[in-house]
Amino acid sequence: MTAVWSLWRRELVRFFRQPSRVAGAAGSPLLFWLFIGSGLSGSFRLPGAENVGYLEYFFPGTVTLVVLFAAIFSTISIIEDRREGFLQGVLAAPVPRAAIAAGKVLGGATLAWLQGAAFLLLAPVAGLRLDAPALLKAAGVLALLAVALTAIGFAFAWSVDSVQGFHAVMNLILVPLWLLSGAVFPLTGAPAWLAALMRIDPLTYGVAALRWTFYGPTAALGEGIPGPAAALAILAALGGVAFAADLWVMRRGRLE
């Protein structure tokens, strides 16, 4: 469909024309990873895998954060599109709302995926030796993760009316989802209430799937985390539900 392709392409063109966005999305996770990863490396012991240092443990979580930030930044463009007037032109065109959402989400997801995949190449710095099949699998997981997170971001960005409002959503919902995903600390050893929250956090399964592509079936994921197939299914379902939510928020069309 021409409209989806056109909207997708626009997202990419805009991204590469604003160099600050390129630097901004990957920059802060990189600093997080280096500072927190190095700072905690002395005191961190992963239950069941004592040879894994914190820099390495934190790596899949950081890749997820890169994808999350990139998805957030690319969906913020919806708020800009609305403010600048571009969006009204798209909405007045004879394009199904689903095609508009698909173009936006796929465009943002592509950007998020590219940034996450680029970050994957830093794996050797974390002490991870990834062969080609592992990289490909990880890239596949990142693609699912990118679509799901961009679709979630889209639903929020469509519903709030300012970038400030979106930052609130990001800080109160999206970042906590990431914090509880096993990205920063393992499920094993967490207090029961926290572990319970972690198990219902869909992002947990994204990070788990990523670890599984790195370490294979021996990955220390913590009890209660299902196998890779189930994790991927949860991730795909998250994307599907989020996209349905996108269509739903778009239907509540009122004038501002």
Added chain:
Amino acid sequence: MTPDPADALPAVEARGVEYSYPARRIGRGATGDRAVGPAKALAGLEFRVAPGEIYGFLGPNGGGKTTLFRILATLAPPERGTIQVFGADLHGQAREVRRRLGVVFQNPSLDLQLTVAENLTHQGQLYGLSGRDLAARIERQMGRFRLTDRRDQRAKELSGGLRRRAEIAKALLHEPRLLLLDEPSTGLDPAARRDLWDTLQELQGEGVTVLLTTHFMEEGDRCDRLALIDRGRMVAEGAPAALKEEIGGDVVTLTGPDPTALARDLAARFPELAPEVREGTVRLERERAHEWVARLVEALPGRINAVTVARPTLEDVFLHRTGNRLYGGEEAA
């Protein structure tokens, strides 16, 4: 061209259109209209636009024009009432309507990061155009709006007038039968305004129906027919000349040190004149008004500083119908 059966239908037919904003937050057009409570932006509008007509909505900012425009642009359905565009229902057959509609927003819908050519390509693709056909249409519109040498310039680098031109070029790519324009002259210099109207008249010659909103009476004067809109209601409709005829002659404006007393004394001497005080001047409507000038000044010596006799304007019509002015003060008591 084969005759389109839609030609026989009115370009736009609206019945009982109502829209109100929620209490929380009200309109935020470029002009920043605001209100506090739940506000009725449109209160039962009825109108009919004939194919090939240039039809205008004239009214003060905040009068409901922009709301109506957004509804006509299919951005939100009316709360009550129906609107049909060439027989297709605006809400139920939105895609049909959108195909026939070219929309020129007041706040340009160009992507500022994209070049002129990229913006046009993107727009064409949204309307299902592609390949050589699209390329040819883009060339044609860029030629028409003298944008060809700007094709690779980003929209953010264009002046306001050029952006408006690019915006109109964009709206015409798919050859709409109905062109909607929201306050098209706002922010344009006089030369660009003339250009715009030349284009609109050219389009009319090609059979395009033009529907626009404006708060400039000069622009209202150029429409074939005009609806005066105030507080969500239509207060008058007709050809500009016919609307002005209802004033019956000329408009006389008197200024003096004490307008209220002047009006009272004038009314006492010449009850048939029905003078009114409007914003510090005494105003009356009269046929052959020039014959009255000497009589008025002689009747009340020293009380009148200046007399103006003018042909009625659309603003006079608006004032006559609503008691409010188009511009300036909210309430001209």
